Amino acid sequence: MIAHPDSRTRRWAALAALVSGSLLLGACSSADGGTSTGDGGRPKPGGTLTFAVSSDAGCADPQQVGSNDTIYSLRQVVDSLTDQDPKTGRIVPWLAKSWEVSADATTFTFHLRSGVTFSDGSALTAHVVKDNFDAVPELGALGTLAQGYLSGVESTTAVDPLTVRVRFKQPNAQFLQATATHSLGIESSASAKQSPQTKCSKGVVGSGPFVLNGYVQNRSITLAKRAGYAWGSSLWTKKGEAYLDKLVFKVVPEAGVRSGSLQSGQVDAIGSVGKANEAALQGGTVALQQRANPGVVFNLGLNNSRPLLKDTKVRQAILAAVDRQQIVDAVFPTGTRPATSILAHTTPDYTDLGKDLAFDEAKAKSLLDSAGWRTNGDGVRVKDGKKLSLTVKWFANAATNQPALELVQQQLKAVGIDVVLKQLQITQFSPTLQSGDFDAVWGNVTRADPDILRSSYSTLLADFYHLPAGPLDTVLTRQAATTDAARRKQLVAQAQTLIVQNAYVVPVVELQTQLGMAKKVHDLAFDASSRVQLHDTWIG
Amino acid sequence: MRLYVAKRLAQALGVLWAAYTVSFLVLDFLPGDPVSAMAGAGADTGQVDPARLAALRHAYGFDKPVLAQYADHLGRAVRGDFGDSVSTGRPVTSTLADALPQTLQLTGAALLLAVLLGGGLAVAATYTGRRWLRQLLLSLPPLGVSVPTFWVGLVLVELFSFRTRLFPAFGNDGPRGLVLPAVTLAIPTGALVAQVLAKSLFTALDQAYVETARAKGAGRLRIHLRHALRNASLPALTVVGLLAGQLIAGSVVVETVFSRDGLGRVTAAAVTVQDIPLVQGVVVFGALIFVAANLVVDLVYPLLDPRIVVAPGRKVRLA
DSSP: OOOOTTHHHHHHHHHHHHHTTOGGGTOOOOOOOOOOOSSOSOOOOOOEEEEEESOOOSOOOTTTOOOHHHHHHHTTTOBOSEEEOTTTOOEEESSEEEEEEOTTSOEEEEEEOSSOBOTTSOBOOHHHHHHHHHHGGGOOGGGHHHHHHTTTEEEEEEEETTEEEEEESSOOTTHHHHTTSGGGOBBOHHHHTSOHHHHHHHOOOBOSSEEEEEEETTTEEEEEEOTTOOOOOTTOSSOSSOSOSEEEEEEOOOHHHHHHHHHTTSOSEESOOOHHHHHHHSSTTEEEEEEEOOEEEEEEEEOTTSHHHHSHHHHHHHHHHOOHHHHHHHHSOTTOOBOSSSBOTTSTTOOOOTTTTOOOHHHHHHHHHHTTOBOOTTSOOEETTEEOEEEEEEEOSSTTHHHHHHHHHHHHHTTTOEEEEEEEOHHHHHHHHHHTOOSEEEEEEEOSSTTHHHHHHOTTTTOTTOOOSSHHHHHHHHHHTOOOHHHHHHHHHHHHHHHHHTTSSEEEEOOEEEEEEETTEEOOEEOTTSOEEOTTOEEO | OHHHHHHHHHHHHHHHHHHHHHHHHHHHHSSSOHHHHHHHSSSOOSOOOHHHHHHHHHHHTTTSOHHHHHHHHHHHHHTTOOOBOTTTOSBHHHHHHHHHHHHHHHHHHHHHHHHHHHHHHHHHHHHOOOHHHHHHHHHHHHHHHHSOHHHHHHHHHIIIIIISOSSOSSOOOTTHHHHHHHHHHHHHHHHHHHHHHHHHHHHHHTSHHHHHHHHTTOOHHHIIIIIIHHHHHHHHHHHHHHHHHHHHHHHHHHHHHTTOOSHHHHHHHHHHTTOHHHHHHHHHHHHHHHHHHHHHHHHHHHHHOTHHHHHHHHHHHHO
């Protein structure tokens, strides 16, 4: 390292700043050089991208992991049968040139591209796809995402060397989108046949634009460009090989260290930028990039079987009493949108129900009045000697959960509803949902297909929220069996309207993925699930 | 001497067994179970088939009665098999073996720094004749003990990595990456060494043999280093044994701040997702290090002060 001529004075300046106590409040960038402006210049091949993420899933198999921090890297190793356009939500060709879906959405036939090879030299055939889909249901606890996408599968058959057919017991329209996810990324036969544990620790062999070079748990994932790659997604702008020679993903758990490392040029991009680090990162040589995660927004998942919450008016009052904009402004990163439906606006077939989700304190109060809940001396409403009090259970999978819920608590108190917040360990969450022992839970689900509404709210499936059986079930079942895009959109819109107007759950805020990156990094774009695709990315 | 060693070894084994048993009981009392922890660790909850979870629970043996699980696990642990991590499927022992060298580097460097800095400070504070300097030096250890390690780490990173770019802010790469974390970890440890050593140095300097040495005409520095320090180092050495445990605990924070791979990070991750086999491995392993360090200290005592083994030693000689 070459000492800067002024490093002495800078060190003293730093010490002075420390003494004055302003140091850790995200002092502005002292980075020098870096004259690059936003876009512009011609893409050029070569270079290494260093990306700092906050955690390691402890596994190097894209079919098993569900954590964004690890998907960012592993997504680059595998190709999928299809890809999904982040702008339109449409499914487009990738490893499959074309496909047919039976009218009842039970049978999916994919015609594979020829000439695709895995990095171990083996070729992509219908048998390889079959080996993958046969192995997925055997994955362990980590593989729940991929298993969910294939649930109800009857058989996968290789019709001919380049044609593969997947049959389901019930209509399953979501499956086409599922083939575009990293979870159903295709691995070589040899890889697919390994035990889940071996795939986790040793990594997998894919046909993607990058090859896994090294995985050191809790430390780093290193990828190298695949020479001769020529079967990219139809969405990518560059044909053939990727621009970057090498990708290095470093695990840096501390948010302040991540942003400081980006500012000081020790890394080129970082994940999980929260509101607290935004100010430090704006301007200078760093840019922020954000996109809302598709799927079910953060919401209060109400237990509709509880005596208090059986009353539609009470649920609707909660819906109206939440001031979503205030929560967004106070807690979430800049650009985060308040919920305007139960689905985030980046989900295909999203419908804007912003009017139904408007904050209206007066309406909330009159709904509660008409439901027979009278205000009491201490501000909490009472009916038949019972207090209008509910417990919201939550767990710490995001730093924003607690402040957001504390605001919700205040807002509901203003209309006479008492909210008790109860934090759970992550390990308790799933048993709590299954046992139904909750008034409300706080959570979200990322998925770029509206069928997530069926898995979450159909009373024919897990039915964690104990909704009344009824028209919503019919609509959700029908959309899963509809291959006609316009008709499906209509049904999904109906489902969203039914959920929001009946206030079965209370949508609050969209989850936004926010990345920070050096301005010299270009074309690092989000995919349809708000994760990254690095084939087109270049440094210049 | 042999009896002395055997007794110490038996004590060490007892501590290990207790550590294993207590950690087993504590983990068993925690609500929830590790399998649903894994399934719910991502934000995408509510998508898991309960039947599949039950099958996994069975595969890991979490559905057996507690006593059966305990007996089963203890039996294998004795043979060095702590089972597989629930979160990664890797054997616990190899996960720990991979992380150990990183943490040993860190704690070794920190301990060395702590002994040099803390020892130096104590000697300087007790040697100096200037009252104000002594006061100043003696006020440093309480400060070093009380500042949070996390904060010290962040300040050092800001000053020496983000601003002056002298050292990398994160990672396990090479000796340069070791400097900031080792200094961070050495500050509270060194402060403790300084406190204990300074106190016993003051006591030693009041002893009669110091007077005797002085009367014989020994120089001040010679008395300080040859006579007083030698005697004062025993209590400090006891503390070094305790410090082994403190260093391992401190590595959880330091390894997180500096994104270093190691036992601390493994521990933090294992606890978060309630990876019971891994947590058990970490606890027993931590106890092992602690016990080993104290065993070494116990065995070094007689070398510094022969009187310590005189009692049992004489019996051996007579027999």
